[in-house]
Amino acid sequence: MSRPATFTPPPGTRAHRLRTARGDFAALTGEPAEGPVRGTALLLPGFTGSKEDFIELHAPLSAAGYRTVAVDGRGQYESEGPKDDELPYRQRELARDVLAQAAALQAGEGTGRVHLLGHSLGGLVARAAVIEDPAPFASLTLMSSGPAAVAQPQQERAKLLQDALAALDMAQVWEAIQGLDAPEDAADLRGDGEDLRRRWMRNSPAQLIATAGQLRTEPDRVDELAALGLAIHVLSGERDDTWPVPLLDDMAARLGAERTVVAGAEHSPNTDQPRATAAALVAFWDRHPAA
Helix, strand or coil: CCCCCCCCCCCCEEEEEEEECCEEEEEEEECCCCCCCCEEEEEECCCCCCHHHHHHHHHHHHHCCEEEEEECCCCCCCCCCCCCCCHHHCHHHHHHHHHHHHHHHHHHHCCCCEEEEEECHHHHHHHHHHHHCCCCEEEEEEECCCCCCCCHHHHHHHHHHHHHHHHCCHHHHHHHHHCCCCCHHHHCCCCCCHHHHHHHHHCCHHHHHHHHHHHHHCCCCHHHHHCCCCEEEEEEECCCCCCCHHHHHHHHHHHCCEEEEECCCCCCHHHHCHHHHHHHHHHHHHHCCCC
């Protein structure tokens, strides 16, 4: 999970509902202040995250001419979803939500193909959407998102969280997490900020249980993705306990993808080093225009 420095959108970024054929999704959209729009990027957050994880990317990406649309997925923070039914959160259903979001952007904004970016779990969902239908997309960026299931220690922690959510309510789980002397990755859920607690409380328990299962069991779909011939960018920090960096290096080679390692960043380069991350994204998107 990314821990944004603020939940307040920067100037030039608006909060709104993105209306699609599969329902409405909470979104933050940044628009270039002047000049032509060079492309539109759809940004998908990771497990327990939200659209606010990309807040520090909007300004530099908008300054480079890109419209940026960060969304909360179904049952995630400010996007509604059932709280006790896991079926709507199957990966294929989430992927179809992404395709509907891309279609809505193309219809409403008159954009061409969309640059798709998924962080962590969002990368798995983005990959599934592209495999389902690559036509709407100009490129795919997998940010700190690997070829298959997360590393074994993370699988174990995801299972613990699933079990806790099945037995306790969201407030009880939050309080239990705050009391843990947890390793770095598990500690990402801890925090004194009321924004972080509010975000946690508004997630659907069914969504968290279902997507934790996806992190634990995701198959390797690299060959399917590589066969599409889409422009792909694998971006990560220089350290990552969720998918180790050498594993991401190998995945990029298998995909024939462009590869960026952001110095000074870990699992969330979008919040750890937003300026360097934005510069890498702009360079990649400039090489693969949407038109």
